[in-house]
Structure formats: C-alpha cells, structure tokens
Amino acid sequence: MSNPWRDDFPILKQRVNDERLAYLDNAATSQKPQAVIDTVTHFYEHDNANVHRGVHTLAERSTSRYEEARRKVQQFIHAQRSDEIIFTKGCTDSLNLVTSTYGNQVIHAGDEIVITIMEHHSNLIPWQQLAKQKGAKLKYIDIDENGQLKMDQAARLITDRTKIVAVTHISNVLGTVNPIQQLAAIAHQHHAVIVVDGAQAVAHLPVNVQELGADFYAFSGHKMLSPTGIGVLYGRHNLLAKMTPYQYGGEMIAEVHQQESTWAEPPFRFEAGTQNIAGAIGLGAAIDYLNQVGMDKIQHHEQEMVKDLLPRIVKMPGVTVYGPHDADKHTGVIAFNIDGIHPHDVATALDMDGVAVRAGHHCAQPLMERLGVPATVRASLAFYNDQQDIDQLLAAIQDTKEFFKHGTR
Incomplete structure (x- = not known):
C-alpha cells in the first residue's frame, strides 16, 4: 500500500x-x-473582496471564484442544478437549516420523524427539539449485532404519518454504510422526504445525490480537505423554492420596504450576510484535488487499508471492535476499546507513540448507550494514510496494553 499522496x-x-x-x-x-x-493564500493575497456587491475588478474576481466553487460542488455530488447548492458554516449548520426551515414548515402535532440510533448529535438534537416543539413523535431505527440498520424495522417505522426520515450516510462510530437508496424509496412511498448526513461519506466514496434519492444532503468541507467553517446543504430545487429563510439580513432579499420584504431565489435566500468566501474557494480547490486523485481510487485505497487493519485489530486479545467485522461492510472508521483501560487513557498513550486518534462518545451518546459503553477509541483513515500508519497504530495498541499491564513500554 504505497502512498503517492x-x-x-x-x-x-x-x-x-x-x-x-x-x-x-x-x-x-x-x-x-x-x-x-496555496489557493486560500492566493485568494487573500490577490482577490479578496466581497461577493455579489461590487463591480470593481477584485469583487468580480471574488464573485466569479465563489460561484465557480458552487458549480464544482454541484458536479462533485451530481446535483441537477447549481442553485441547489447552499453554502453554510458546516454540516451542523446545514442540518439546522433544514430543521428550522423545511422541518418547521411541514411538521405538525401527531406527525412522525424517523431517525437512526447511530446518528451524530447534529442529525439528532435538531429533530428531537423540533418534535418536542411541535408535538410530533421521534422514532429510532435500531441496529443489529453487526452495527447495521434493521431494515425490516425501518419499513415498519416509516408510515404515512412520517414526514421526515433523517439518516447518516456513514456512521462516524461504526463505519457502517447505510442503504440510502433503499431508505429513500421507503420514505418516498409514504410521501416523506429523506435528509442525509453525508459528513463521513463525501471524502471517501463517490456520491450521486440523484441516484441516492436524497431530498437533502449535508456535509462539511473540513472533513474533505478544505478549510474549516464551510459546509454545504444540497436540496432539491422544488423543496428549496418553498422554504422560508433561515436567517435575515443582507444578500438574501429581493426587495425591502419599511413594513415588508421579499426573498431572493434559492440558494441566495439562505446565504444571509457575508459568507465564508475563502472557505468556499478552498472547498473548490479541495474538490479539484479529490477529482485529480479520483474518488474511485480513493475508495479502493481506503478499502484495501481496512482489509488489512480490521482483521488484525479484531484478533488482538483484549480489544473489542464495534461495527461490522466484515471489511467489505466497513469503512475506514474503526471504533474499539481495550479491556480495563479508559478510552481517554488509550488515546493519550497512543499519542505518545505519535498516533493521533479520537476518544469519547463521538457526539453519538444514544449509540454509546445502545452499545453499552460510555466511550470508545476511534481510529479513522483517509486516502493519505498508508501501511506504516496501520502498523504504527497496532504497535502502539500493543505497547499500551503492555504498559497498563506491566508498567513498561
């Protein structure tokens, strides 16, 4: 597994x-x-100006690059139109936008919202709070012993009372890839819309929102090589056109009078104020880079690493791995615990060996409760990782076990 990147x-x-x-x-x-x-630095050194507001050269260059980034996102996720792409602060902001606009408009007392037990808090708390405010019912699709959704249960839970199905594309704990097409088909049979949290997917496998059947698809730029503070919400145009604004201010209006205002067309009605222009341009550069490498190649390389790492870590004595143990059903997100050692202590010990991992509940506390643990250690791969990273992780886990058992490394 040599790595040219x-x-x-x-x-x-x-x-x-x-x-x-x-x-x-x-x-x-x-x-x-x-x-x-380099792209972000060049923008600040040469093109920095506000977008959509000026006719001078810098403003026109900035606007052109900002809207070019929108088109790159459209093409990257295979949206039908560029005006279906809304720039946000991140995936959390995108999901809150859907909840506060579409969700607030369509959910009423007695309606149902269906999510999964594996959701990140960003795709759980907004729906939880909306259900409480509206008197709606929040229902959860459970997982089986392999960390995969119980699709027979999903088919029963999604009913004609269901207005929204919200699901993560890939679990940020279990590494499970959820059957979005199948869930979308069930949702649409009952005239519900499906909202997909794509934060863990867009940098790891090809995404086609039209083929998936997603009505809304949210993700963050910082998880796909771009700067922090930029995100995307994709929404089908016919849905966006009916949605009221999320925030009010400059840029999102058509006309303003003393007592009344009218709104700009999507996506601009959802982009109030000065946006993260450099972040959007940086996201465009990240997409250029990912396209240059090739998403099929990225998916293949990461899957080869999973096929090497997963069986080896599963076989380690005293180590419990969560999620599917079949590498073909598991992405590069691998959560585990070492018997008798707190996950935070494990992460600290691994860091001493130069291995950066995450420990905690990973913003998925209902899933932790379902697994019966307070926290896990999480190692997560990207295409720029290599065989040496895997070997270093496994050696550090063994060192950590020895240290906590014998006090030596």
Whole structure:
C-alpha cells in the first residue's frame, strides 16, 4: 500500500512526541493538501473582496471564484442544478437549516420523524427539539449485532404519518454504510422526504445525490480537505423554492420596504450576510484535488487499508471492535476499546507513540448507550494514510496494553 499522496500534506511531515506522525483522526477533521493551502493564500493575497456587491475588478474576481466553487460542488455530488447548492458554516449548520426551515414548515402535532440510533448529535438534537416543539413523535431505527440498520424495522417505522426520515450516510462510530437508496424509496412511498448526513461519506466514496434519492444532503468541507467553517446543504430545487429563510439580513432579499420584504431565489435566500468566501474557494480547490486523485481510487485505497487493519485489530486479545467485522461492510472508521483501560487513557498513550486518534462518545451518546459503553477509541483513515500508519497504530495498541499491564513500554 504505497502512498503517492502523503507528501502533498505538509502537516504530516512533522514528528509528534519525537515519533513519526500517524494521523488517524480523519473522521473529526481531514488534513489539507498544499494545493488547498496555496489557493486560500492566493485568494487573500490577490482577490479578496466581497461577493455579489461590487463591480470593481477584485469583487468580480471574488464573485466569479465563489460561484465557480458552487458549480464544482454541484458536479462533485451530481446535483441537477447549481442553485441547489447552499453554502453554510458546516454540516451542523446545514442540518439546522433544514430543521428550522423545511422541518418547521411541514411538521405538525401527531406527525412522525424517523431517525437512526447511530446518528451524530447534529442529525439528532435538531429533530428531537423540533418534535418536542411541535408535538410530533421521534422514532429510532435500531441496529443489529453487526452495527447495521434493521431494515425490516425501518419499513415498519416509516408510515404515512412520517414526514421526515433523517439518516447518516456513514456512521462516524461504526463505519457502517447505510442503504440510502433503499431508505429513500421507503420514505418516498409514504410521501416523506429523506435528509442525509453525508459528513463521513463525501471524502471517501463517490456520491450521486440523484441516484441516492436524497431530498437533502449535508456535509462539511473540513472533513474533505478544505478549510474549516464551510459546509454545504444540497436540496432539491422544488423543496428549496418553498422554504422560508433561515436567517435575515443582507444578500438574501429581493426587495425591502419599511413594513415588508421579499426573498431572493434559492440558494441566495439562505446565504444571509457575508459568507465564508475563502472557505468556499478552498472547498473548490479541495474538490479539484479529490477529482485529480479520483474518488474511485480513493475508495479502493481506503478499502484495501481496512482489509488489512480490521482483521488484525479484531484478533488482538483484549480489544473489542464495534461495527461490522466484515471489511467489505466497513469503512475506514474503526471504533474499539481495550479491556480495563479508559478510552481517554488509550488515546493519550497512543499519542505518545505519535498516533493521533479520537476518544469519547463521538457526539453519538444514544449509540454509546445502545452499545453499552460510555466511550470508545476511534481510529479513522483517509486516502493519505498508508501501511506504516496501520502498523504504527497496532504497535502502539500493543505497547499500551503492555504498559497498563506491566508498567513498561
């Protein structure tokens, strides 16, 4: 598993605690290639101006690059139209936008919202709070012993009272890829819409929102090589056109009078104020880089790493791995615990060996309750990881077990 891309990421060249850095916290945020860093720097050095508001050269260049980024997103996720792409602060912001606009408009007392037990809090709490405010019912699709959704239960839970089905594309804990097409078909049979949290998917496999049947699809740029503070909400145009604004202010209006205002067409009615222009342009550069590498190639490389790592970590004595143990059903998000050692202690010990992982409930506390644990350690792969990262992780786990057992490393 040689890796021709690692050298494109300058942060990976450093040493941590005098050890080679094995960055395995990609589910939390990805690293940035030099091409993205250079693009953002160039924008601030040469093109920085507000968008849609000026006729001078810098403003026109800035606007052109901002809207070009929107078109790149459209093409990357295969949306039908560029005005179906809304720039947000991130996936959390995108999901709150759907809840506060579409959800607030269509959910009434007695209606049902169906989500899954594996949802990140960003795709759980907004629906939970909306259901409480409206007197609606929030229902959960459970998982089986392999960490996969119980689709027979899903078919029973989604009824004619269901107005919204909200589901993660890939679990940020279990590494499970959910059957979005199948869930969308069930939702649509009952005239419900499906909202998909794509934060863990867009940088790891090809995404086609039309083929998936997604009505809304949300994701963050920082998990797909771009700067922080930029995200995307895709929505089908016929739905966006009926939605009221999420925030009010400049840019999102058609006309303003003393007592009345009218709204701009989507996506602009949902982009109030000055947006994260540099972030959007950086996201466009990240998409250029991902396209240059090739999403099929990225998916293949990551799957080869999973096929190497997953069986080896599953076989380690005293280590419990959550989610599917079949590498063909598991992405590069691998959550585990070591018997008798708190996950935070494990993460700290791994860091001493230069291995960066995440420990905690991963913003998925209902899932932790379902698994019967307070927290897990999570190693998460990206295409710029390699065989050495995997070997370093496994060696560090063994070192950690030895230290907590015998007090030596």
